[in-house]
Amino acid sequence: MRIRDLEGWTIAFDLDGTLVDSAPDLIGTLNRMLAPRGYPPVPLSSARHLVGHGARALLRHGFAEAGAVWDEVAEPELFDLFIDDYVAHIADDSQAFDGVVETLDHLAARGALLCVATNKRTDLAVALIDALGLARHFVVVAGPDLVSARKPDGAHVREAVQLAGGDPARAVMVGDATTDTGSARAAGVPCVVAGFGYNDAPLAELGGDIVIDCFPELIAAVETLHRMATQSAALAPEAAAI
Numbered sequence: 001m002r003i004r005d006l007e008g009w010t011i012a013f014d015l016d017g018t019l020v021d022s023a024p025d026l027i028g029t030l031n032r033m034l035a036p037r038g039y040p041p042v043p044l045s046s047a048r049h050l051v052g053h054g055a056r057a058l059l060r061h062g063f064a065e066a067g068a069v070w071d072e073v074a075e076p077e078l079f080d081l082f083i084d085d086y087v088a089h090i091a092d093d094s095q096a097f098d099g100v101v102e103t104l105d106h107l108a109a110r111g112a113l114l115c116v117a118t119n120k121r122t123d124l125a126v127a128l129i130d131a132l133g134l135a136r137h138f139v140v141v142a143g144p145d146l147v148s149a150r151k152p153d154g155a156h157v158r159e160a161v162q163l164a165g166g167d168p169a170r171a172v173m174v175g176d177a178t179t180d181t182g183s184a185r186a187a188g189v190p191c192v193v194a195g196f197g198y199n200d201a202p203l204a205e206l207g208g209d210i211v212i213d214c215f216p217e218l219i220a221a222v223e224t225l226h227r228m229a230t231q232s233a234a235l236a237p238e239a240a241a242i
């Protein structure tokens, strides 16, 4: 039997660009908004980094990327069209990154509680997670509508961990963008950066603690952060006595 050495620890995951390569469907929807309005499609490669701040931000910045004029008045209608189209195509081409299922199973078997903290609306996040057969891994899926403030606010990671029944003092965040590292830092939670995701800044400037190049490397990263936390907790009484 495996040692449950991660019992009492919670791992909060970002969704888009960390667990799931969802950009093809998000950018596909964006391009279906642009085409009938006479604008050119934005290539996936130049729009991936726009994913991570929610659908509204993707729409706005995607239109800018295509050189399209942004119509503030039309935004609510455009947003509704975007969501309707995205829901219909949510898992056409989106896939979990290699090794996600095995790695999540491994971490759960060692006792870790797993949850999701995403800037995707909760209903959309749940629909995507369900469509890819990942639902059984997570105690909670927390979009911005389920918490008091969205990433990069620290409340998002902190409250997602608490909703999962965990303690933010014994948690790790895993994400791919400045929204994730910012939220984790503000919550006092160490952050693993998915270097294979939709990084919106150079890796050295994202502000994470450990960068992983593929999902299975998360196991070693969590072990390192867990060891560091355990060692500093063991040293804390001595430090207090000095």
Ligand SMILES: O=C(O)COP(=O)(O)O
Pocket (backbone or CB within 6 Å): 014, 015, 016, 017, 050, 051, 052, 053, 054, 055, 058, 117, 118, 119, 120, 121, 177
């Ligand atoms: O931009 C989004 O739709 C959500 O992105 P996230 O899962 O990376 O927070």
Ligand SMILES: [Mg+2]
Pocket (backbone or CB within 6 Å): 014, 015, 016, 017, 018, 051, 052, 175, 176, 177, 197, 198
């Ligand atoms: Mg992301």
